[in-house]
Amino acid sequence: MAPQLAWIGLGNMGRGMCKNLVEKGQLDKPLIIYNRTKKRSEDLSNSLPSGKSTVASTIEEAVSGADIIFTCVGDDAAITETIDAALNGNTKGKLFVDCSTIHPETSEELAKKVTGAGAEFVACPVFGAPAMADAGQLVCVLAGPKDSVEKVKPYTKGVMGRANVDFSGQRVRQALLLKVIGNTFVLNMVEALSEGHTLAEKSGLGSDNLHALIETMFPGPYTAYSTRMMSGDYHKREEPLFAVDLARKDARHAMALAKAAGTRLKDVEVADAHLEQVKKHKGEAGDIAAIYGAVRQEAGLKFEN
Ligand SMILES: NC(=O)c1ccc[n+]([C@@H]2O[C@H](COP(=O)([O-])OP(=O)(O)OC[C@H]3O[C@@H](n4cnc5c(N)ncnc54)[C@H](OP(=O)(O)O)[C@@H]3O)[C@@H](O)[C@H]2O)c1
Structure with a gap:
């Protein structure tokens, strides 16, 4: 049975x-x-x-x-x-x-x-x-x-x-250590895509042209997040797919682990600062992908594309 x-x-x-x-x-x-x-x-x-x-x-x-x-x-x-x-x-x-x-x-x-x-x-x-x-x-x-x-x-x-x-x-902690460290890759990926798309728009390359490279070179999560940015899904959806508060919880755990281990995750600190802006702009409905909106704002563009 x-x-x-x-x-x-x-x-x-x-x-x-x-x-x-x-x-x-x-x-x-x-x-x-x-x-x-x-x-x-x-x-x-x-x-x-x-x-x-x-x-x-x-x-x-x-x-x-x-x-x-x-x-x-x-x-x-x-x-x-x-x-x-x-x-x-x-x-x-x-x-x-x-x-x-x-x-x-x-x-x-x-x-x-x-x-x-x-x-x-x-x-x-x-x-x-x-x-x-x-x-x-x-x-x-x-x-x-x-x-x-x-x-x-x-x-x-x-x-x-x-x-x-x-x-x-x-020990069970090993699974969570891997999960928290692995999630810093997700944070950094979203940060990198956000900066890349913002630069592509401002430099005249264009988001479509950048996306073509992402699809070819980085299929999977990179392409999925790039699509969510270009389509405006990052700011349009009412219910987040990966809520800003949960993303910040992951960042917090990663930074605390790094501190306790005597190292530092400067890229996670950058992504978390953008998530703080996402929370201010969208409240609890903010999504990790909206780091793109925060980076756009810093570059003098509107949060919403
Ligand atoms: N979203 C992702 O991409 C993703 C990927 C991998 C892992 N995770 C992790 O998986 C877990 C769930 O994520 P999710 O995206 O499914 O979150 P979610 O959509 O925000 O749902 C959160 C769930 O937790 C419940 N909950 C929150 N606070 C509670 C409390 N104090 N007591 C009892 N229930 C409570 C919520 O109940 P209500 O419906 O009543 O609010 C809901 O069922 C999180 O630890 C997250 O970090 C998320």
């Missing part, structure tokens, strides 16, 4: 990951879903095939009926609250799998609490934008005790993801 799964956190990432679990996870019971804002659970449940999901009204309810509980929420405070609520009930023998991007030491603290309650804990942060989550094309980084990680693998590569980075047997 397949384990009963529950999913907590139905943001941009969680919704796509649930869709793939339901479609390809070989579940023999409906996926239990929970989200702080219940409407999101109901909307997702309605969009999935009938009988494939059930909505839980509380974290405790979601956890009590499940063997494996996946979590994917915004930040360190959100996951700490979520796990604390989960541990209010009897969690002995259950397995928690956290896909949130958090500070490595937060993940260690969660692992300690969860194992202290007689349950298992695996860190499973993921790489890839929401479109990749929808398409089941994420890269899943797995760390924690080997036996626990083995129980999670049936749901990562081939279901929610296209590949695993397998740190089984390593």
